[in-house]
Structure formats: structure tokens, C-alpha cells
Amino acid sequence: QVHLVQSGADVKKPGASVKLSCKASGYAFTKYALHWVRQAPGQRLEWMGWIIPDSGDRKYSETLQGRITITRDTSSTTLYMELHSLTSEDTAIYYCAREGGYMYRYSFDFWGQGTLVTVSS
Amino acid sequence: EIVLTQSPGTLSLSPGDSASLSCRASQTISGNYVAWYQQMPGQAPRLLIYGASNRATGIPDRFSGSGSGTDFTLIVSRLEPEDFAVYHCHQYGASPPTFGQGTKLEIK
Numbered sequence: 241q242v243h244l245v246q247s248g249a250d251v252k253k254p255g256a257s258v259k260l261s262c263k264a265s266g267y268a269f270t271k272y273a274l275h276w277v278r279q280a281p282g283q284r285l286e287w288m289g290w291i292i293p294d295s296g297d298r299k300y301s302e303t304l305q306g307r308i309t310i311t312r313d314t315s316s317t318t319l320y321m322e323l324h325s326l327t328s329e330d331t332a333i334y335y336c337a338r339e340g341g342y343m344y345r346y347s348f349d350f351w352g353q354g355t356l357v358t359v360s361s
Numbered sequence: 362e363i364v365l366t367q368s369p370g371t372l373s374l375s376p377g378d379s380a381s382l383s384c385r386a387s388q389t390i391s392g393n394y395v396a397w398y399q400q401m402p403g404q405a406p407r408l409l410i411y412g413a414s415n416r417a418t419g420i421p422d423r424f425s426g427s428g429s430g431t432d433f434t435l436i437v438s439r440l441e442p443e444d445f446a447v448y449h450c451h452q453y454g455a456s457p458p459t460f461g462q463g464t465k466l467e468i469k
Contacts, residue, residue: 353405
């Protein structure tokens with residue numbers, strides 16, 4: 241059974257960085273791309289970036305390029321996302337999501353439970 | 362990037378009714394790589410439909426998706442109380458992946 245379990249809620253001050261984790265289990269970790277998606281209050285879901293766990297290849301949203309780093313640890317089957325220079329506009333629920341591959345037409349077939357990050361002075 | 366516009370913003374219906382949710386794209390979505398997700402309050406999205414018309418594992422046949430090109434539709438027939446939620450469409454035919462703004466399906 242596929243599970244993506246994310247780290248707990250966090251509160252950061254403007255200008256700080258946050259690093260979130262997403263522990264994957266129940267499937268072959270290196271076989272599926274993993275994405276980060278966030279949802280700010282009252283806003284639509286926003287794709288942030290993705291990584292191919294096998295190769296480490298990654299791609300980021302242009303709007304976050306330069307502030308975001310996605311990494312993974314294949315030995316612990318854990319995905320990470322670090323976001324720097326936080327502002328209040330980064331206050332959101334952050335989700336990790338597994339991409340189901342061509343079989344699921346690249347949709348996101350499993351999601352983590354979400355991590356609330358609040359940026360406030 | 363491809364902008365997805367969902368309508369209506371809110372749909373008020375009763376259990377037993379049928380719901381029709383629209384998702385319109387600013388450009389043609391190649392391969393019909395469109396998905397629909399259901400999101401209950403305080404929960405993560407759940408995959409319902411992928412490839413515009415394919416139900417994900419465990420999704421009841423009351424949920425059906427259709428469409429191609431720029432216009433896509435999610436139909437929920439015979440609404441059950443647990444169907445009242447927010448529905449998001451998603452395209453991955455072009456990078457970056459994008460989402461619609463959501464349709465809230467509420468009990469009338």
C-alpha cells in the first residue's frame with residue numbers, strides 16, 4: 241500500500257528557509273517521479289517542481305527557480321523540499337505527490353497528507 | 362503556461378442529483394493529459410479521473426470524465442453525501458503542470 245507521510249507543520253519568519261520531508265513507502269521508490277504542489281489560502285493548487293528519484297534529475301517552477309531545492313535520499317526513500325527567502329506569500333499547505341507514470345497519463349495518483357507552513361513575523 | 366478555468370465556481374445540488382463540472386484550457390492539451398481530483402476539507406486531493414476519461418482505482422462508476430482539446434467535463438451522477446467537496450482539474454500535457462481554480466460542490 242502506497243503511503244507518503246510528510247513532516248509536521250512549521251512556522252517561519254520572513255527571510256528564513258524551510259525544509260520539508262516526505263517519506264515514501266509501499267512501492268519501488270526509484271520507479272516514480274515525485275512532485276511538490278502547494279495550496280495557499282483561497283488559491284488554486286500550484287506546482288512547484290519535481291524529481292526523478294532514480295537519476296536525481298529535477299525541474300522547478302520558473303516562479304520559484306532560485307529559491308527552491310528538491311532532493312531525495314534513496315536509502316531512506318525520503319523526498320525533501322527546501323524553500324529559501326520565505327515571505328508571507330509562501331504561507332500554504334505543501335503536498336508531495338507521486339506521478340503515476342504513463343499508465344496514469346502522468347497524473348498524481350498518491351498524495352502526502354500535507355504540511356502547513358506559516359510565514360509570519 | 363496553460364491556464365485552466367473551471368466553472369461554475371460553486372454548484373449547489375441535492376443528493377441524488379447529477380453534477381456537471383467544466384474545465385476549459387487556454388490551449389489544446391496534448392494527449393488529453395487531464396486529471397480530476399476530489400478534495401475534502403482538511404484533506405489532500407484524491408485522484409478520480411486520469412487521461413480525461415479513465416477512472417482511477419476504486420473510484421465508483423458514478424464519476425465519469427470526458428472531453429478533448431480544450432474542453433473537459435466531469436460528471437458525477439446520483440450524488441451521495443460524501444461527494445460534496447471541491448473538485449480540481451489538472452493538465453500535464455505541457456510543462457509546467459497546472460491546475461484549475463476548483464469547483465465547490467455543495468449541498469443545496
